[in-house]
Amino acid sequence: MRIDTRFADMWARAGAIGGWLHRDQACALWQVAREVPPGGTIVEIGSHQGRSTLVLGAAACQAGARVVAIDPFVEGPMFGGTATRTQFEANLDAAGLRDAVQLIAERSTAIRPQWTERIDMLYIDGKHDYWTVADDLRWVAHVPPGGTVLVHDAFSSVGVTLALLRHVLAGRRLRYQRRTGSLARFEVAPPAARDRARMLAELPWWLRNLAIKVALRAARIFGHRATPDPY
Numbered sequence: 001m002r003i004d005t006r007f008a009d010m011w012a013r014a015g016a017i018g019g020w021l022h023r024d025q026a027c028a029l030w031q032v033a034r035e036v037p038p039g040g041t042i043v044e045i046g047s048h049q050g051r052s053t054l055v056l057g058a059a060a061c062q063a064g065a066r067v068v069a070i071d072p073f074v075e076g077p078m079f080g081g082t083a084t085r086t087q088f089e090a091n092l093d094a095a096g097l098r099d100a101v102q103l104i105a106e107r108s109t110a111i112r113p114q115w116t117e118r119i120d121m122l123y124i125d126g127k128h129d130y131w132t133v134a135d136d137l138r139w140v141a142h143v144p145p146g147g148t149v150l151v152h153d154a155f156s157s158v159g160v161t162l163a164l165l166r167h168v169l170a171g172r173r174l175r176y177q178r179r180t181g182s183l184a185r186f187e188v189a190p191p192a193a194r195d196r197a198r199m200l201a202e203l204p205w206w207l208r209n210l211a212i213k214v215a216l217r218a219a220r221i222f223g224h225r226a227t228p229d230p231y
Contacts, residue, residue, distance in 0.1 A: 004030070010058040010095070017091055019051030021125075021152065025183040026055045029123065032148050032185075033059035036120045040065040043119045045108045045136050046126035046152075047071040049084060050091040056123065057097035065120065067101045070108045109135045119143045125152035133163035140173055140188060147188045149174060154184035155206040169199050182209075 007030045011023055021029075033042055033056050042060055047053045047069040056067045071088070075081030085105065092098045104111055108126050112135065119142040126136055133151075140149055153160045164184070168174045174186040176199045 004034075006058065006062065007055070010055055013095055014051050014054040017049050017051040017054070019048055021052050021055075021183075022181050025152070025180050026052065028180045028183055028185065029055050029150065030059045032121055032150065033065070034063050036060065036063045036065040038064035040120035041117060042067045042121040042123070043139065043142075044069045044123045044125070045071075045139070046124070047088055047103075048079075050088045052123065052125065052152075053088070053101060054091060054095050054097060057092070057100040058095070061097070061100050068104060069101050070104045070106065070111055071126070072107045073105055108132070108139070112136075112139055115139070115142060117142065120147060122147070122149045123152070124150070128153060128157045128159045130159040130162045130166075133160050134167055137163060137167050137174075143188045145188050149186045149188065151184045151186070153182050154179060155202045156182040156209045158210070161206055164199070169196055 007027060010030075011026055014026065015023060029052060036042055036059075040063070042056055042065055044053060044056055044067060048071065050069075053067065053069050060067045071085075073079065073081055073085040073088075080087075089098070089103075092101055109132060119139065122139055122143050124133070124136045124139070126132060143149060151160065151164065154164055155161055168176065168186065168191075172190055173188060175189040175191040175195045177185045177187055177195075178198075179185065179202065
């Protein structure tokens, strides 16, 4: 598949930003975002330092769309708080994308009940506990039939995967299409039995990932310091 040179240029910048989005996953985001209609809205839940936001923002500019980035920038060693927000905004400025991205620095769970606009593309990569992901999946109500929803750390994170199994596998609104690494893609459409079967077929990969994470965490006892979340 031929890669858009504009994506390659943006990834050269975005890939240098801290985060867990892989290049092939960023390319998948780019391709979906480029298909958003002019005047459309892309909602990103969870932005961190802007690794994925830059990709979505650049693609949105090409499509004539906009990105709404939702992240509360919680204080603490895991999220970075104000320092992370400062870096996020600096990364947008350096890429010339400040005008293409609207930042809402609030929790997605607080914003969702107030949201009334159509969403043409939804990307979920916020807090990974079951309860937050389950609530973030309710944003799908604003995505029209045929629209695309992408979820990061699917079949990797415990909280994300359990929420998908409970609210998507057992639901009637999202049809599982495929994954790129841990980036799962869904279409807003009633799922058929084969769609549910494809989700179930990912469970061995999920269990493998969990086993690797447990092993890496256990290895810390002996001084091993590699990331426990390689996918």
